[in-house]
Amino acid sequence: MQIEIILNGKKVSLDVKNNELLADTLRNYGVFSIRKGCDTTCCGLCTIWVEEKPVLSCAMLSVRADGKTITTMEGLQREAEEFAQVLVAEGSEQCGFCSPGFILTVLAMKRELKNPTQEEIVHYLTGNLCRCTGYLGQLRAIKKYLGVA
Amino acid sequence: MFIINEFIQPQTIEEAYNILVSRRNNAVIGGSAFLRMGSKKINTAVDLSKLGLDYIKDEDGYIEIGAYTTLREVETSPILVNSFSGVISNSVKNIIGIQFRNIVTVGASVFSKYGFSDLITALLALDTEIELYKAGRIPLDDFLKRPFEKDVLIRIFIKKNQRRASFQDLRNSVSDYPILNVAVSRLDNQWTIAVGARPRVAAIAIKASEALSEHLGPENLAYYADIAAEELTFGTNERGTAEYRQAMCKVLVKRALMEVLECK
Ligand SMILES: Cc1cc2nc3c(=O)[nH]c(=O)nc-3n(C[C@H](O)[C@H](O)[C@H](O)COP(=O)(O)OP(=O)(O)OC[C@H]3O[C@@H](n4cnc5c(N)ncnc54)[C@H](O)[C@@H]3O)c2cc1C
Ligand code: FES
Numbered sequence: 119m120q121i122e123i124i125l126n127g128k129k130v131s132l133d134v135k136n137n138e139l140l141a142d143t144l145r146n147y148g149v150f151s152i153r154k155g156c157d158t159t160c161c162g163l164c165t166i167w168v169e170e171k172p173v174l175s176c177a178m179l180s181v182r183a184d185g186k187t188i189t190t191m192e193g194l195q196r197e198a199e200e201f202a203q204v205l206v207a208e209g210s211e212q213c214g215f216c217s218p219g220f221i222l223t224v225l226a227m228k229r230e231l232k233n234p235t236q237e238e239i240v241h242y243l244t245g246n247l248c249r250c251t252g253y254l255g256q257l258r259a260i261k262k263y264l265g266v267a
Numbered sequence: 268m269f270i271i272n273e274f275i276q277p278q279t280i281e282e283a284y285n286i287l288v289s290r291r292n293n294a295v296i297g298g299s300a301f302l303r304m305g306s307k308k309i310n311t312a313v314d315l316s317k318l319g320l321d322y323i324k325d326e327d328g329y330i331e332i333g334a335y336t337t338l339r340e341v342e343t344s345p346i347l348v349n350s351f352s353g354v355i356s357n358s359v360k361n362i363i364g365i366q367f368r369n370i371v372t373v374g375a376s377v378f379s380k381y382g383f384s385d386l387i388t389a390l391l392a393l394d395t396e397i398e399l400y401k402a403g404r405i406p407l408d409d410f411l412k413r414p415f416e417k418d419v420l421i422r423i424f425i426k427k428n429q430r431r432a433s434f435q436d437l438r439n440s441v442s443d444y445p446i447l448n449v450a451v452s453r454l455d456n457q458w459t460i461a462v463g464a465r466p467r468v469a470a471i472a473i474k475a476s477e478a479l480s481e482h483l484g485p486e487n488l489a490y491y492a493d494i495a496a497e498e499l500t501f502g503t504n505e506r507g508t509a510e511y512r513q514a515m516c517k518v519l520v521k522r523a524l525m526e527v528l529e530c531k
């Protein structure tokens with residue numbers, strides 16, 4: 119089936135199979151910031167935005183994306199870099215495999231929550247697993263980036 | 268990986284239902300998060316996106332939730348956060364993460380009668396009915412007891428009243444499947460205790476609910492929690508034994524009762 123999406127601001131037409139998942143479609147198209155870290159919809163590595171909302175691209179059918187606006191790390195370079203610098207300064211980026219999904223979730227949270235509490239930040243990020251950092255550095259970086267205590 | 272031969276977006280519910288029942292291996296697609304984990308061979312996937320079933324509204328004495336509403340919408344809806352002590356929103360908060368809840372749908376979550384369902388337990392403690400295309404509008408409790416029959420879940424109705432409620436769950440870690448979940452509600456002196464993830468689908472602890480409705484003495488909460496744990500059946504799976512679940516049922520029911528009593 120032919121679908122049309124707005125990918126990072128550009129209109130793109132793609133030929134997809136009925137059971138194809140968006141993570142695969144986008145990676146095959148060359149969007150390599152999307153990673154697949156599990157096969158059970160649990161890790162958050164494949165997070166993208168659909169209509170500005172963070173979703174798991176490994177669970178969404180590509181046919182369902184027809185007509186939708188999709189944003190990945192490639193479309194948020196400036197903001198992502200800004201936050202990544204805070205992450206690095208806090209020593210909270212290690213292997214970096216989880217970073218794209220994690221950063222996109224943090225940027226979505228920044229838009230959705232005003233002055234979030236620590237509890238709200240942690241809750242927003244329960245769907246993003248990281249096997250290296252132990253999360254505390256990430257939490258410090260997020261608070262610094264959002265300017266919250 | 269599951270297979271989909273044909274993908275159809277019907278323009279009416281009637282059309283959706285007719286396609287669904289026209290072949291054994293035709294299926295409705297919700298958020299596809301559960302389906303994608305299996306290897307089902309679907310002939311025609313019926314997508315309900317064009318039917319305007321993504322909404323939560325407060326109308327004519329009922330809160331109505333469309334089948335395609337996502338669990339994240341349920342979690343954040345001001346209507347649901349401010350009704351029944353927020354029990355419905357609270358019940359979905361620990362299901363994986365936000366990106367997951369932005370995809371999965373209410374209709375699939377209820378129609379599938381998953382034993383581990385958190386949402387079903389919360390809905391069962393309230394005055395909930397569901398509307399199916401063929402079976403019509405029926406109480407959730409009835410639906411859960413019926414044998415499986417192909418149908419399309421269209422929407423959910425929850426009677427608007429002053430019920431106070433509490434949701435409690437026990438998980439090995441946040442975002443894991445629940446080992447047990449409990450929802451308790453109270454309208455004046457009428458109590459309902461629902462227990463899910465037993466690991467079978469949620470059920471109402473009828474004797475405990477009735478006993479509590481007839482003679483409540485707050486100092487005796489453990490007594491009613493014990494009745495609930497004794498009257499319901501529990502099973503064993505990889506997350507917990509029947510004995511453990513039964514013991515934890517007493518704890519969660521008592522906690523929920525205490526929380527409801529404190530609700531303003
Ligand atoms: C890894 C994982 C962990 C989970 N953990 C939890 C948890 O801890 N607690 C919890 O409560 N839930 C949990 N769930 C279940 C989840 O919340 C959803 O209920 C589930 O994914 C189904 O929603 P979906 O929209 O993805 O449905 P789909 O995968 O699209 O469909 C599931 C089934 O429902 C049918 N269906 C879909 N919509 C309708 C409809 N309107 N009418 C009739 N039939 C329909 C489909 O044909 C299919 O058989 C988990 C799911 C997964 C995949
Ligand atoms: S790849 Fe793990 S949640 Fe999508």
Ligand code: FES
Nearest residue numbers: 213214248249250
């Ligand atoms: S930095 Fe290695 S998984 Fe997160």
